[in-house]
Amino acid sequence: SQKIEQNSEALNIQEGKTATLTCNYTNYSPAYLQWYRQDPGRGPVFLLLIRENEKEKRKERLKVTFDTTLKQSLFHITASQPADSATYLCALLIYNQGGKLIFGQGTELSVKP
């Protein structure tokens, strides 16, 4: 079965710096990888999707990379702001199983002013 892991330790960075979060997966089968943001007491909110044949995807200050050889995705937030503080979840989308998501445990990001 697929397994997905994120750095469980919280990441603390200074405002304006780039935050980099890591997501590793095992037993990969053709799938897509998504990143979500979750604030306390709320449901996750979709940020980006990256497909297996894409190396990189960007959206405003966000960048996601996908290395199928390393079985790793990196999520970058450039010019980070205190409002970026949240938990970030990566998820494998199992396309041939109804699009269900297998989530990592999430990484809590704290951006200090």
Add this chain to the structure above:
Amino acid sequence: DTGVSQNPRHKITKRGQNVTFRCDPISEHNRLYWYRQTLGQGPEFLTYFQNEAQLEKSRLLSDRFSAERPKGSFSTLEIQRTEQGDSAMYLCASSLSAGATYEQYFGPGTRLTVT
């Protein structure tokens, strides 16, 4: 459209009681998913529906759990004879089966506490 809604937002129940949660997805979404999330963990897949058909159930979903989606609209998740281990946030999400990004829209969740 107001997004995915879930009711109730919080539920406290005594062990052994039955509880039922409701999810109202985005109206044009044909797929509906239930997940369970405990503190410090990511959501865990429980089950999903395409229209009114329940197409997959996780092994996490014991016989005490049942979900329905009559008429392919709202969905209910019932837990019978609740146990303390059932305490968690129950999240509902909906999506289009043919969406470009396969984005799932999550509701705010129902937080269940079993005492």
